[in-house]
Amino acid sequence: MAVGVGMIGCGAMGIGIAERxxxxxxxxxxxxxxxxxxxxxxxxxxxxxxxxxxxxxxxALLADKDxxxxxxxxxxxxxxxxxxxxxxxxxxxxxxxxxxITAEQCAEMYHRWKRTDRMFNIGxxxxxxxxxxxxxxxxxxxxxxxxxxxxxxxxxxxxxxGYIMGDWRRLTKNAGTHLLEKCCHDLxxxxxxxxxxxxxxxxxxxxxxxxxENEKYIQKIGKNKEGRSAYCSWIAHSNFGPMVNPFTSDKxxxxxxxxxxxYENGVRATFHANCNSAIPERRMYxxxxxxxxxxxxxxxxxxxxxxxxxxEIETLNTIEGEGHGGGDEILAKELADSMLNGTEPxxxxxxxxxxxxxxxxxxxxxDTGKVVSLDKYWALLNE
Numbered sequence: 496m497a498v499g500v501g502m503i504g505c506g507a508m509g510i511g512i513a514e515r516x517x518x519x520x521x522x523x524x525x526x527x528x529x530x531x532x533x534x535x536x537x538x539x540x541x542x543x544x545x546x547x548x549x550x551x552x553x554x555a556l557l558a559d560k561d562x563x564x565x566x567x568x569x570x571x572x573x574x575x576x577x578x579x580x581x582x583x584x585x586x587x588x589x590x591x592x593x594x595x596i597t598a599e600q601c602a603e604m605y606h607r608w609k610r611t612d613r614m615f616n617i618g619x620x621x622x623x624x625x626x627x628x629x630x631x632x633x634x635x636x637x638x639x640x641x642x643x644x645x646x647x648x649x650x651x652x653x654x655x656x657g658y659i660m661g662d663w664r665r666l667t668k669n670a671g672t673h674l675l676e677k678c679c680h681d682l683x684x685x686x687x688x689x690x691x692x693x694x695x696x697x698x699x700x701x702x703x704x705x706x707x708e709n710e711k712y713i714q715k716i717g718k719n720k721e722g723r724s725a726y727c728s729w730i731a732h733s734n735f736g737p738m739v740n741p742f743t744s745d746k747x748x749x750x751x752x753x754x755x756x757x758y759e760n761g762v763r764a765t766f767h768a769n770c771n772s773a774i775p776e777r778r779m780y781x782x783x784x785x786x787x788x789x790x791x792x793x794x795x796x797x798x799x800x801x802x803x804x805x806x807e808i809e810t811l812n813t814i815e816g817e818g819h820g821g822g823d824e825i826l827a828k829e830l831a832d833s834m835l836n837g838t839e840p841x842x843x844x845x846x847x848x849x850x851x852x853x854x855x856x857x858x859x860x861x862d863t864g865k866v867v868s869l870d871k872y873w874a875l876l877n878e
Contacts, residue, residue, distance in 0.1 A: 502547075515827030536549055564586060564589065565577075624825070654726060656771050685764055696757070697867070705742055710740065776791055792819075
């Protein structure tokens with residue numbers, strides 16, 4: 496059975512998933528494109544070698560009866576309206592993370608989805624990584640007993656941090672907070688590993704490095720072998736126009752944050768985010784009643800040790816393929832399976848909602864200096 500697909504938003508992430516998706520089956524056809532920037536449309540045409548129809552208005556794309564699935568990879572601030580419109584048009588939806596940029600938007604998307612029979616897949620690519628799937632399997636198999644506490648982080652390589660501070664993601668009106676935009680992946684993974692929802696959270700953070708007085712580090716570190724300046728070397732331009740100086744940009748996001756989470760099942764966790772790291776990590780350190788798991792998706796190394804006098808550390812290498820710990824290709828394969836065979840997605844709207852609510856509560860705790868309960872967020876689903 497042939498499946499027609501439309502793309503709303505033609506950024507790098509959207510193109511990357513679409514490219515992998517179209518390789519999965521000749522029965523999946525890209526029929527429509529919508530993006531406000533002509534250059535993004537042209538990049539999509541060139542890379543995907545497609546003659547899909549270009550729509551100036553995403554509503555026109557949604558009106559195409561030959562399109563059954565819509566892939567939404569627009570700026571985060573547009574996810575809410577575009578997903579709701581897709582549901583109203585009777586389309587199945589794949590949407591890049593995060594779900595939306597306010598709790599009220601997320602709740603409305605949840606209520607609208609519950610009134611449809613449409614499938615929804617959120618782009619939590621790391622959920623598909625063999626690395627994290629192995630960790631989750633070990634936990635479910637009782638490899639370290641019951642989880643008691645753990646720590647996890649996302650510390651970005653300094654040029655990656657500079658990119659975010661100069662790109663469209665630097666403004667919360669476009670992307671939401673840094674925690675929501677960049678770390679919703681990590682919160683989703685934590686929720687999945689713990690198999691519970693956060694009950695209450697606390698947090699501290701701020702913008703302490705990417706400030707005008709630290710612009711001197713661009714010159715101090717110098718240029719790389721390709722002649723690109725430190726903190727500005729990822730790309731010369733972004734989808735927001737020319738990338739601005741990350742130290743003097745008009746951003747309103749933070750560059751470092753720590754959080755404490757207590758889950759409904761009693762597990763406690765700490766999270767650390769930083770946008771200026773010499774050794775980037777995406778690490779988990781999980782302590783259980785019978786052992787410990789230590790893992791970093793960036794290296795692919797996963798270590799397991801049982802508690803005991805003579806136990807030894809078991810080391811596994813979990814990297815299979817490129818892109819988000821090998822998750823990109825598997826996501827595309829499973830998305831194709833959903834499109835062609837109606838298989839329920841591995842990650843859905845409820846996962847996106849839980850991750851987003853957790854992020855909103857953590858940021859509220861940072862802004863207010865208080866321990867924040869998630870009860871009021873979950874209450875939105877009863878309204």
